[in-house]
Amino acid sequence: MIETQDLRKEFRDGRTTKVAVDGLTLAIPPGRVTGLLGLNGAGKTTTIKILATLLRPTSGTVRVDELDPLRDPKAVRHRINLIAGGERMVYARMTGRENLWYFGQLYDVPRAVLGPRIDELLALVGLTGAAGTVVERYSRGMAQRLSIARGLINDPAYLLLDEPTLGLDAPIARDLRRVVARLAAEGKGVLLTSHYLAEVEELCGHVYVIGDGRHLTEGSPAELTARTGGHRTVRVTVPGASPEVEAAVTAFAARAGTVAGLDRAGDGALVVSVSHPGEIAGPLTMAIVGAGGTLAGLEVTEPSLEDAILALNDAAWLVTA
Structure with missing residues (x-):
């Protein structure tokens, strides 16, 4: 698996030091989608760039199947790959097939393996019919699907996804989620950051929540929601309600320790x-x-993971304020 221990990253600008990652210990095992959540500036992208060997940590350790980056x-790098949403990670003046052939050669994929793999990946992301089209003619969704294929060209054991569905239309985002779920089911380890928390709830078996680069908590989406005391909301429509009904509702809420x-x-x-929080x-x-x-x-609305993340960050702010 991918493991970090006491990971720390500082950025220095003259006499000023910014701590982006502060003592993170994580585990990303094979066969599971692991979430990394936090508000903007929490340190998610910095953490992923360290795992992808694009940044060197200031201190702490990273191991990828016991290898030291x-x-x-x-x-x-032969065991991982990175896909980031909203970034150009393929070449616009090359065709879809040419992009995959180029990146396959960068990863030293044998030619006898590369050709069939390109065909398989194009089929996986639904781009077989557009393989010979230059990418500058692709829609944004098609380009992002090609980025998914590019991220799999070296058959990585671990896939690092930083906002992979950012800005995509709902049908395209849904298709990409299906691809990610399939990859995890086939044994790949996936680390996912996303602001779309419904996406995280759908895909992730385990989630780490960070704030200001520090570990706040971890668990399954359901465990995090329950642990933060999320409240379900009951909404009832009462036609022709009398003053007695309003009084009864107000009294009930007071007995329950809440307000209607x-x-x-x-x-x-x-x-x-x-x-x-109760039934x-x-x-x-x-x-x-x-x-x-x-x-x-x-209508009953269950507490959401979004509620949990906001509650965790509010609690962390109160502790450090």
Whole structure:
């Protein structure tokens, strides 16, 4: 697996020192998509560039299947590849096939292997029909799919994905997620950073959350959401609600230790919103019906990973402030 221990990266500008990564210990095993999350400036891209041998760490260690990137960078580069969203990582004046042939030669892929592999990768990302078209005629989604193929040209054991679906249309992003899930199922280790947290929840079996370059917490998306005390929101629509119903809702929320939101829909129906970490949909509806109300709609929104990330960063800020 890829492992880091007490990883640290400092950038110096005259007398000023900026700590981008501060003591990170991570593990990216084969056969799993591992997430690396944090707000802008948390140190995600710097960490990935260190793992990709594009930056040297100030201190700490990195091992890729026991290989040291500082002592044997060429061997490490043959075991990894990097795909970053929103960047030009292929050549616009070459065709899709020419790009893959060029990068395959950079990785010393034997010619007898390279030709069939290019065909397989073009089929994997849905570009067989566009293989002979120059990339400057590709759409953004096609170029990003070609970047995925380029990132697999050396058949890496580990794939580092830094915002791979950034700016892509939803159907293209969905197709790329399917490719990533398939690669992990086939045994590749994947490290993913993404601001699209639904994407992380869908793909990642384990997630590291960092802030200001430091480790905040880790676990599965579900574990992180539960650990931060995320609240589910119950939204109930009550047509023709009486003052007694409103009073019953307010009293119920007070007993539960929360506050109910009371709004009116366009047709005059009362819309009740209550957030709470527990299962309160049943007791809330019983309180409404007990006060003489009827339900026209009930919606329960589960706590999200986004809520968890924001809560973790807020807690970290309070500790360091």
